[in-house]
Amino acid sequence: MADADGADGATDEQIGGQIDGQSTEVSERLAAEALIIDVDGYEGPLDLLLTLSRTQKVDLRKVSILQLARQYLAFVDKAKELRIELAADYLVMAAWLAFLKSRLLLPPDPTDEGPSGEELAAHLAFQLERLSAMREAAAKLMGRDQLGRDRFVRGIPESYDRVRKIKFTATLMDLMQGYARIRTKDEFRPFVMDRESVFTMEQALERMRELIGYAGTWTNLMTYLPEGWETDPAKRRSATASTFAASLELAKGGHIELRQSDMFAPIQIRTLAT
């Protein structure tokens, strides 16, 4: 904490200068220079207050906040007089301390619900003590045996190899499906619609468009079934359905007309003369 001590010394002088008041211009200018340097050296108004409080040379808990406020305000006045630009933080603190000073000096106003001057002063004392304690703790921390300075790590660390081991696994489902795949591989194929005995409507439409031109007279729809599809029941069913659907499509387009004389009677179609 050599730094802080140094700051202390400087502040002592500077406070002394203020109290002396009427000194020569030269010493005033020297004091002004000291102030500029010191303001730069402080880490904010609380730090400045802490430094000022040290001049009281008493336990931080017993520091006279009133006296401290006076010292701080005197410092700020001096700074203004010497046209030192003070950071806003310092001025806010000055205003607050001026308020605190008035609170401490005037008898308490019973109508005021805010915290009393004593409470505010006690909190400020706590803040100062806490900051001081943290500074000491920081110094103790930095005084410990540090790694890379006092204590050292292994100079030749042995990086250890990562051995990758692959573990294979399978589920019962994989096993069963695998077996089924082999045992049924002759017939096995992915489940898809059996295209072999399906005659699609597109196919039927294409076929009928070619043939329709010749159907000037009423013709049985069943005669339009493609060759080879009439006998196998599955094929016949598919071809019939698609041919019928195709004929409906053609009728919708106005290419043909349909008729059926009775229920389950043959469906007949013919081209519309256009």
Added chain:
Amino acid sequence: MSDEDLPNLPEGLEPITESLFEAPPEAEQERMVEAILFASADPVSIGELNARMPHGADAASAVQALAKRYEGRGVQITRVGEAWAIRTAADLGFLMQKETVETRKLSRAAIETLAIIAYHQPVTRAEIEEIRGVSVSRGTVDQLLEMEWIKFGRRKMTPGRPVTYIVTPGFLDHFGLESARDLPGLKELRASGLLDNRPPPGASASDGAGETEEQEELFQEEDET
């Protein structure tokens, strides 16, 4: 595997697992911990030690035995949070000019901020600023984060859910602390109430109470381990 895990078998029948994964004798476990710790520059956790040692080994007690064996030697078996590392004895630092790492000189602000985080963790930036009475520059916190001496803790349950900072195992390792509880003067500071988050008079006290509890918890956590 502990003994409790083994099935009760009729006398004379050895469980197969036992013979397959017999834990190595204690002296051997100590050698293993010794080898692993010597090989690593970073602290190694008990969990990792156990993972690397044969099944059934008890790294925790082997480490303890090893630490005892190295008492007073040129290197020390040191505890760093949940992990263990070997470090040279501090009194021999003078021999190591060659190894000395030139660390970036920390500013006064950075050192104070670090101390505040260590003693008040988990702590928000606003709390650090209140304690120091001055705003904390981003660079200061960034530098400490970069050095991996501090890291983000969980967010505070206060409006805005601000992030908190806590110190890392790297911090403990650097300053030779077994845990945050071993910070110098921590007990005295706590006893004197200087680590309490005392809100300024007139401010609501509720925030402060919660914080202290959380802090308590954090140090407690350290205690238990």
Added chain:
Amino acid sequence: MSDEDLPNLPEGLEPITESLFEAPPEAEQERMVEAILFASADPVSIGELNARMPHGADAASAVQALAKRYEGRGVQITRVGEAWAIRTAADLGFLMQKETVETRKLSRAAIETLAIIAYHQPVTRAEIEEIRGVSVSRGTVDQLLEMEWIKFGRRKMTPGRPVTYIVTPGFLDHFGLESARDLPGLKELRASGLLDNRPPPGASASDGAGETEEQEELFQEEDET
């Protein structure tokens, strides 16, 4: 620095250097060597040790003493050319490897081979190939053997006396089966709708039954062994 470097002084006159830089006790020298060897990034020669240690120290004998102290420990003080270093004991090298296990699905060929063995055990390689309709690579069988899911059964009483394969208790354990007979039959597989295939044309309960019978017979044989 060796004794020869000291100036010859008249008898009775102690050289000042000697009293100023008294050599540390032997135990202390050992600690120093220990710390230096530990922290140094390279093996350290006796000359360098002497240069780094306080005046009057005898690094060579300190190294010897330290090496003795580490005999049988997890790390060894090893000579590397003209220099000395701390190294992991050779028998503990295995601790310096970290095994990472990666789980992968068994290949289709391996699964099919395994399934055939499970359903048809004991089964020869020729039989597996006949059932699969493709040749079985040596690697596939070796892999299953290595996984300890299959093992050799007894030789078949056919020309050439080929070896057979059967599944292991490890296999049953992995698939949660009491015995290979618990494997669902083809019919059940189909009935469960797990398989996207139609029964073969004209297929037949008889076909399936025959299969099962055949299998049953095989398993019976298995049981006897």
